[in-house]
Amino acid sequence: MISHRQANAQRIAALDERAEALHLKRGMGIADARAMHPSIDVVEADPETDRRLLESLADWCDRYTPLVAIDAADGLYLDVTGCTHLFGGERAMLDDILSRFFHQGFDVRAGLAATPGAAWAAARFSGDRIVPGGEEEALLAPLPLAALRIEPDIRASLESVGLRTAGAVMAAPRAPLARRFGRSLLLRLDQALGRLDEAVSPRLPVAPLSVERHLAEPIMLTDEIERLVKMLATTLKADLERRGEGARRLALLLFRVDGAVSRIAVGTSRPLREPLLIQKLFHERLAALEQDIDAGYGFDLVRLSVLSAAAFDMQQADLTGETRDDSADIALFADRIRARLGDSAVLKPVAVESHLPERAVAMLPYAEAPQRVSAPKQPDKIQDTSRPVLRPERPIRLFRSPEPIEVPATEMPEGPPLNFRWRRALYRVARAEGPERIAPEWWREAAGQEATRDYFRIEDSDGRRYWLYRQGLYGASQAAPRWFMHGVFA
Amino acid sequence: MTPLDSSAALWNLLEHNRNNCEWKLTVMATSAVARETVFALRRQIAKIEGTLPERLQAPAGAAPVDAPQDPTADVTPKNIPPKNLTIVRRGLAVAPPDAFVRTGAEGLDTALGGGLPKAALSEIHGAATRDAGAVAGFALSLVSLILKQGPRLPVLWIGTAEIFREAGFPYATGLHRLFGIEPEQLLFSEAPRLLDALWTAEEAARMTALAAVILEIRGSPQRLDLTATRRLHARAQSAGRPVFLLRQAGEPEPTAAPVRLVLSAAPSAPRQTIAGPLAGSIGRPAFTVSIGKSRTALPGQFTLEWNPDERSFEERRAGERRQERAANPVPVVSASRRGKDPAPASGAVLAFAAVGSPAAGDQPSPGERAAHRRPRRAG
Numbered sequence: 001m002i003s004h005r006q007a008n009a010q011r012i013a014a015l016d017e018r019a020e021a022l023h024l025k026r027g028m029g030i031a032d033a034r035a036m037h038p039s040i041d042v043v044e045a046d047p048e049t050d051r052r053l054l055e056s057l058a059d060w061c062d063r064y065t066p067l068v069a070i071d072a073a074d075g076l077y078l079d080v081t082g083c084t085h086l087f088g089g090e091r092a093m094l095d096d097i098l099s100r101f102f103h104q105g106f107d108v109r110a111g112l113a114a115t116p117g118a119a120w121a122a123a124r125f126s127g128d129r130i131v132p133g134g135e136e137e138a139l140l141a142p143l144p145l146a147a148l149r150i151e152p153d154i155r156a157s158l159e160s161v162g163l164r165t166a167g168a169v170m171a172a173p174r175a176p177l178a179r180r181f182g183r184s185l186l187l188r189l190d191q192a193l194g195r196l197d198e199a200v201s202p203r204l205p206v207a208p209l210s211v212e213r214h215l216a217e218p219i220m221l222t223d224e225i226e227r228l229v230k231m232l233a234t235t236l237k238a239d240l241e242r243r244g245e246g247a248r249r250l251a252l253l254l255f256r257v258d259g260a261v262s263r264i265a266v267g268t269s270r271p272l273r274e275p276l277l278i279q280k281l282f283h284e285r286l287a288a289l290e291q292d293i294d295a296g297y298g299f300d301l302v303r304l305s306v307l308s309a310a311a312f313d314m315q316q317a318d319l320t321g322e323t324r325d326d327s328a329d330i331a332l333f334a335d336r337i338r339a340r341l342g343d344s345a346v347l348k349p350v351a352v353e354s355h356l357p358e359r360a361v362a363m364l365p366y367a368e369a370p371q372r373v374s375a376p377k378q379p380d381k382i383q384d385t386s387r388p389v390l391r392p393e394r395p396i397r398l399f400r401s402p403e404p405i406e407v408p409a410t411e412m413p414e415g416p417p418l419n420f421r422w423r424r425a426l427y428r429v430a431r432a433e434g435p436e437r438i439a440p441e442w443w444r445e446a447a448g449q450e451a452t453r454d455y456f457r458i459e460d461s462d463g464r465r466y467w468l469y470r471q472g473l474y475g476a477s478q479a480a481p482r483w484f485m486h487g488v489f490a
Numbered sequence: 491m492t493p494l495d496s497s498a499a500l501w502n503l504l505e506h507n508r509n510n511c512e513w514k515l516t517v518m519a520t521s522a523v524a525r526e527t528v529f530a531l532r533r534q535i536a537k538i539e540g541t542l543p544e545r546l547q548a549p550a551g552a553a554p555v556d557a558p559q560d561p562t563a564d565v566t567p568k569n570i571p572p573k574n575l576t577i578v579r580r581g582l583a584v585a586p587p588d589a590f591v592r593t594g595a596e597g598l599d600t601a602l603g604g605g606l607p608k609a610a611l612s613e614i615h616g617a618a619t620r621d622a623g624a625v626a627g628f629a630l631s632l633v634s635l636i637l638k639q640g641p642r643l644p645v646l647w648i649g650t651a652e653i654f655r656e657a658g659f660p661y662a663t664g665l666h667r668l669f670g671i672e673p674e675q676l677l678f679s680e681a682p683r684l685l686d687a688l689w690t691a692e693e694a695a696r697m698t699a700l701a702a703v704i705l706e707i708r709g710s711p712q713r714l715d716l717t718a719t720r721r722l723h724a725r726a727q728s729a730g731r732p733v734f735l736l737r738q739a740g741e742p743e744p745t746a747a748p749v750r751l752v753l754s755a756a757p758s759a760p761r762q763t764i765a766g767p768l769a770g771s772i773g774r775p776a777f778t779v780s781i782g783k784s785r786t787a788l789p790g791q792f793t794l795e796w797n798p799d800e801r802s803f804e805e806r807r808a809g810e811r812r813q814e815r816a817a818n819p820v821p822v823v824s825a826s827r828r829g830k831d832p833a834p835a836s837g838a839v840l841a842f843a844a845v846g847s848p849a850a851g852d853q854p855s856p857g858e859r860a861a862h863r864r865p866r867r868a869g
Contacts (some may be wrong), residue, residue: 490627
């Protein structure tokens, strides 16, 4: 028996068959129930866990149809339109669902009808029933008002005027019903009877393409999964070619025999349709996830879906039949690294218009970085035309966050330090150049708090060159200026 | 796995004895039988190590050593050495001249037998993490030299999160200005663990679509052993692309890399202006390169200066910088640091002139020098 707190009292939220046999009911106070049967076992409700369980069941139901929606706290909608023939008809499919759930240890009721409302009512009130199209009225008529999915207060007021079954409501004139009980009653009624369409919003976006394979014998080994991925990708290739597309995101769904579903997604930086390459990507991903995927008793259904696709531009082969595209190689390489080490494993610098050194280069993941379309310019042309005569020197390495250094003394108040202490070591400044003043960008928010920086190029007594800056000005601000190490020169 | 593969001990032996033993063997093996044995051994070693060509020089002092521009030149008849020397090329294949990255610094290139091998793993060491700028700068200037000649392919820089945190992340703007490598040509990979970085490097080393791969590691991790470096070296060889292994604060360990250079920063020469060197300024980057290990070279030390405009190295001879400085002791243009203060002449000179007699006119006694002109105290 499960209790939950409702209206400041512990009440029964759910109970099993044996508790029902003791004439306990939902909504009864725990104190009353204990008074009747002191030996009952009460467990606190955990809606979060229940939800997660329901979601994992929904994942598992993905094997029947990609359109799975969660209904309130205890139901699932499966839109099986066009899927039933894959499982040998409606009856066979329903039996398959029920028996598999039963073997997983769930007590499930199911109904199958042409409308979500009728299926809901069939599942909850008449149990394991298939309602042929057009017979929704016959199904609903004898059922209580609760089968109409209407709010409790509407139900109470309907009952108070003597309309106790759905059939009675259907027989009543529509206009007074709408006037008295609101539009939602008629809406629910029409939806259940199929006069109005009702959309069930699926949990996951439906993949434009997916291929799957049911396996008679569950597979457990990574090699077998990879081989299967290649077979599925080969099937997928024909579909992608027909659509003139390539996959940008792919997901591999592994349905375990006992109901757990593993979902493995890989992204590509350019549209892809070659089965071998797809297999390679999943090879890396599976290698990275080796610890996380528990094959258990094996997977009995493997599905490969294309989550998003993009137009695939064909490559023209040259006369020798070879296409030499280095950037494609690099894209594939980046994808493989990304599949194994995460999205930001391969970074590409992108120049940003900014004076602040740390903002002037943005590091973007390879797949998101803009790809250069035109051929790269020749370096000598750049030197001749667009290069400004004098450009400030920039370090070759920049610390992600400038490191504070101790500067005991400077030669002049505004000048470079004579020596400094960085990471506990003392450095003597042999030569210095500067300052180069970089003010915060006033057009950005939060620039007001930042202080002006004066950068110095420093060469220490051993010849190493550093980039230091003094934050703030002497005498200008209340606090003494602070010194930071920001970069290293070659 | 061959028995040689499994015996790291033999490798260590080769590693340690390479520089010393070869000379002795070459010279001492006078009898034909012994020479045959040596050649057979050599061939076997070359097989194990790959077919890196080698030019063995005579021991120092035996004869003037020819320094051919082309590494293949010494097999031509006109360069046959005197009979008392035996010059042996190890390795079965004759390398084409573009098998090397020529640094352009004559001394270093000659010492390395033509330059750094292009299709190989090369180690570049820095003694401490604070040398990261010099180590990375030297590697990038080599990359810049490769890019200058070859196609404009991207460069991949792999590092562990640790090294990027400790030594700073490569800064694309600075790299562009100094080495002419455009941001579009750069790819970075930051791996949280060394194992991931090594895996990425191995995958990258076999790609011909990359101009070069830079793997940066801090310290001397156990993982980066002979096997790991040999895998990298073999992949670099088959792809024909260089892999630069940057090791910050690492101990020299036996690795499969044929060349190891130890880098440190050298004080830069002052900036050259139209009026001459600008005193107190920091000019072009300079590096001190010492050859830590090479199959051909004896240990040596070179000071190179990188010219960002020409994208080339210039070798600095010992004492060259001092002469330059001595020739132009006076700053021609006031540098920012030792900026000439325009004020002191007005009040101070008059006051001092009344009290003492400045000797010889142009040199005031030390006590009379303005504070800012005093030689700087260290520390």
